[in-house]
Amino acid sequence: MPTNKHALSATAFSLGAALILSSCGNSDAPAAQQASEKSSAFIASYADDAAVSQQALADAIAPFFENPEMSETRAVVIMHGGQVVAERYAPGYGPDSKLISWSMAKTVTATLMGLMIADGRLALDEPAPVSEWRQANDPRNKITIRHLLHMSSGLDHTEGVEPGNPNPIYEADTPRMLFLDGRENVARYAETRPMEAKAGEKFEYSSATSNILADIMTRSLTDSKDPAVRRDAMLEYAKGRLFEPLGMNSMTPEFDRSGTMLGGSMMHATARDWAKLGEFLRNNGSVRGAQLLPTSWTRFMRTSSPNDAAYGGHLWLNKKRPDGRNQVLFPDRAPSDVFALLGHLGQQVVVSPQQKLTIVRLGKTPDDKLDPVNDQIARVINLFPKK
Structure with missing residues (x-):
């Protein structure tokens, strides 16, 4: 050409x-x-x-x-x-x-998830491997990776202030998770939320959902709880399987203090990348x-x-x-x-x-x-x- x-x-x-x-x-x-x-x-x-x-x-x-x-x-x-x-x-x-992604990061997360499923590390329609949800009587054990990717987990996540809600913006899940009480461990914040609907029944767009996926991917790569090990494992996989093969050399994901990639909102790259x-x-x-x-x-x-x-x-x-x-x-x-x-x-x-x-x-x-x-x-x- x-x-x-x-x-x-x-x-x-x-x-x-x-x-x-x-x-x-x-x-x-x-x-x-x-x-x-x-x-x-x-x-x-x-x-x-x-x-x-x-x-x-x-x-x-x-x-x-x-x-x-x-x-x-x-x-x-x-x-x-x-x-x-x-x-x-x-x-x-x-x-x-380098310019920030905000929610464009969600698609990067989904692409990486596709690579992990293709690699045999995870499965689209099996219960999502989250230890918090493994109790037999916990309705969250019905949530699959497909549900999470479709924003239909049924978890009580609120991206922002909904119309008619008098509560301030900082009480919504995403600001709390990223900047307030959830910021040290975004996955724990997202995964401990209760259900508000059956898995697969309701569409609820949320950055918390994407951070759960990022945590699942990280734990498929390492059992370590050390934040640096978790971060490096996810970053090495993302670079080796996606960023470098595409020539996206500027792509820079952010991580929380527990080493979880902020897969719902915070990645930086050039417009060309x-x-x-x-x-x-x-x-x-x-x-x-x-x-x-x-x-x-x-x-x-x-x-x-x-x-x-x-x-x-x-x-x-x-x-x-x-x-x-x-x-x-x-x-x-x-x-x-x-x-x-x-x-x-x-x-x-x-x-x-x-x-x-x-x-x-x-x-x-x-x-x-x-x-x-x-x-x-x-x-x-x-x-x-x-x-």
């Missing part, structure tokens, strides 16, 4: 500042000078041999950064047919900037001709769960949600096989397999103000031809 040629541009926001960088190379300017230039200029790159013209790509990306309705966009990367065809970064950010994960899933678990993940697993991830058609195996799908739930993507404006990694404040990796397209948008937009961002992503999708 031919290498794309890029036209590079950088636009200064203050007098005397201009920055022209290769999207892959490094400037020879001194570090202090580069930092000064970065603070006053954005970096943009558009392929001149893409299916969409450079001008059309530039025009489609510009609103993410220039329309105040979209708040703060920090990075946009578009890959088409496996090649980066467009990218732009806000002042102060660039191709090497987030795009590589989207491409990996678009290619059904294959990279450079090597099938790392069984196609049956990516099919599972991209298939609607029983309790919410718009949610698969820790992956959002371009389907209509049940009545009373907020729509997350755009089922009337883009192909039905579109899927996405979505995170707090508008972190998005949106993939359209029909168009061989992966779009990354990272930034800081309030969750209740994301409609303009979603609308623009739908417009970008529709620029590209369907096969």
Whole structure:
């Protein structure tokens, strides 16, 4: 496949500042000078041999950064047919900037779980191996890994303050787990919660669920309770089986003090590396001709769960949600096989397999103000031809 040629541009926001960088190379300017230039200029790159013209790509990306309705966009990367065809970064950010995942981490966790199941370490439909749940009369012993991946464990987890609830945000499970009484051991906090429904009956989106999966994976790798051993075992597996084969060299997961990966919300990577994960899933678990993940697993991830058609195996799908739930993507404006990694404040990796397209948008937009961002992503999708 031919290498794309890029036209590079950088636009200064203050007098005397201009920055022209290769999207892959490094400037020879001194570090202090580069930092000064970065603070006053954005970096943009558009392929001149893409299916969409450079001008059309530039025009489609510009609103993410220039329309105040979209708040703060920090990075946009578009890959088409496996090649980066467009990218732009806000002042102060660039191709090497690691940006937080928030809930996009959940899809990383699910991908790692698929690798572990393929390796024979765990099983999708057997009771989840959590010691806290092993008593015969404990209803939690009916929870499977499939239930957890579908956000249908039945555990009493509350991601945030629900409409009409007068309680403050810090009383919700996720803030308590990550920042207050659960922060020392997020898995213990999540796993000791009682049931509020039978396993498999109710959809309840929660970061606590993903942290349970992270703990299960870690314990399949080591019996040690030493936080450093647990952390290193999980990190070594993730790097060796996923991050390094995909070339996601910037990917940096966070861990709690017990050594459990914060698999529901806290991983950091460059926009390009987030795009590589989207491409990996678009290619059904294959990279450079090597099938790392069984196609049956990516099919599972991209298939609607029983309790919410718009949610698969820790992956959002371009389907209509049940009545009373907020729509997350755009089922009337883009192909039905579109899927996405979505995170707090508008972190998005949106993939359209029909168009061989992966779009990354990272930034800081309030969750209740994301409609303009979603609308623009739908417009970008529709620029590209369907096969």
